[in-house]
Amino acid sequence: MCINGLKKAGYEGEILSSKWQWLPAIYLAGLLLMNILSIPFSTSEMPEDCPEDSWNCDKRVIALDVSDEELHQAMEEWSDSRSFTTTFSEGHIVDRTLFFQFPDDVIYENQCGSVELFSKSRLGRSDYGVNAERIDDIVEFLLEYNFDTICQ
Numbered sequence: 001m002c003i004n005g006l007k008k009a010g011y012e013g014e015i016l017s018s019k020w021q022w023l024p025a026i027y028l029a030g031l032l033l034m035n036i037l038s039i040p041f042s043t044s045e046m047p048e049d050c051p052e053d054s055w056n057c058d059k060r061v062i063a064l065d066v067s068d069e070e071l072h073q074a075m076e077e078w079s080d081s082r083s084f085t086t087t088f089s090e091g092h093i094v095d096r097t098l099f100f101q102f103p104d105d106v107i108y109e110n111q112c113g114s115v116e117l118f119s120k121s122r123l124g125r126s127d128y129g130v131n132a133e134r135i136d137d138i139v140e141f142l143l144e145y146n147f148d149t150i151c152q
Contacts, residue, residue: 043107043120050120057127058135062114064143066110067151067152071108074142078137097130106119
């Protein structure tokens with residue numbers, strides 16, 4: 001704003017800052033809404049396989065003879081190493097993407113001699129390879145983990 005040919009100090013900056021002050025609140029509200037709306041789409045049981053036309057899930061079986069307790073402990077350590085956005089319960093992990101916090105379900109089952117791993121995005125039609133990378137990371141972590149017990 002000009003008064004007698006002089007700009008009033010701070011006026012343009014105040015307008016700019018007032019436009020952007022709601023951005024963090026909108027971001028947080030969007031995250032909250034997305035996470036609430038994604039709850040009905042969660043996966044809690046191991047499916048037979050990913051659907052043929054699905055581009056947002058991955059399932060693998062690895063040879064690993066370990067006790068249930070130690071597998072749960074290892075998977076909890078993996079989830080703790082991911083970030084502050086991962087929640088763990090035995091057999092089921094919810095892993096979220098870093099910025100947008102999209103929730104993805106990770107399910108694992110011990111089959112005494114093998115471990116089934118499944119990762120699926122709750123929202124969207126494609127995950128751009130995120131679930132395959134996540135399963136790769138879990139497989140690498142489990143194969144390098146120093147297990148002391150075997151399945152009985």
